[in-house]
Amino acid sequence: MKYKAIIFDLDGVICFTDKYHYLAWKEMADEIGVYFDEVINNRLRGVSRMESLDIILERSEKEYSAKEKEEMAFKKNELYKKLLMQMTPADLSDEVKNSLDKLRAMGLKLAIGSSSKNTKLILSRIGLEGFFDEISDGTNITKSKPDPEVFVKAAQMLKLDPEDCLVIEDAEAGIDAAVAGGFDSAGLGEASKHGKVTYPLKSFADILNVVE
């Protein structure tokens, strides 16, 4: 087999939390009177919470202090976590679950490489608590995608070299991160159109064809 492990992005690959991020940021932006829409929301994919806030505040005429920004990000995250409570194992699609089981049966190690500090909460909501061999997420990194740190740390946890791991991403910033770290990548959605993606995928189950 070409790879020993697969490192999955979480949001937009394993499950779809975009709408909850959007709703929580929208409520916060409305409160401070800053314009925010789904197009701006697309730019937040793969980007850390504080960097996402900076993107939203590009539209603000007011300058906010670091303390005010911390408070806004905290508030957004409280709203977001409340929305995540609506998620159940039914939010894990059969396609994703069956593909993960097949990949595991093939002997591949499976890890998460996500910028989110809510990774473990989300995995537990969708019934994947304890499923992955390693989890590298927003809690163990200092630089978010397009920096490769989250994937480099995942490979270190797996005790593997980047060339032995395939990264699966839905965000352009995620493919940039994979390339910067020396990983092959598979892209879903907008990431499938990235000029440097190794394998453009039409749907999640296509990963099975790539690794076989």
Ligand code: BG6
């Ligand atoms: C990424 C999402 O997975 O996590 C981004 O694509 C999000 O949109 C980032 O900003 C950080 O998430 P969290 O849960 O730590 O606020």
Ligand code: MG
């Ligand atoms: Mg993503």
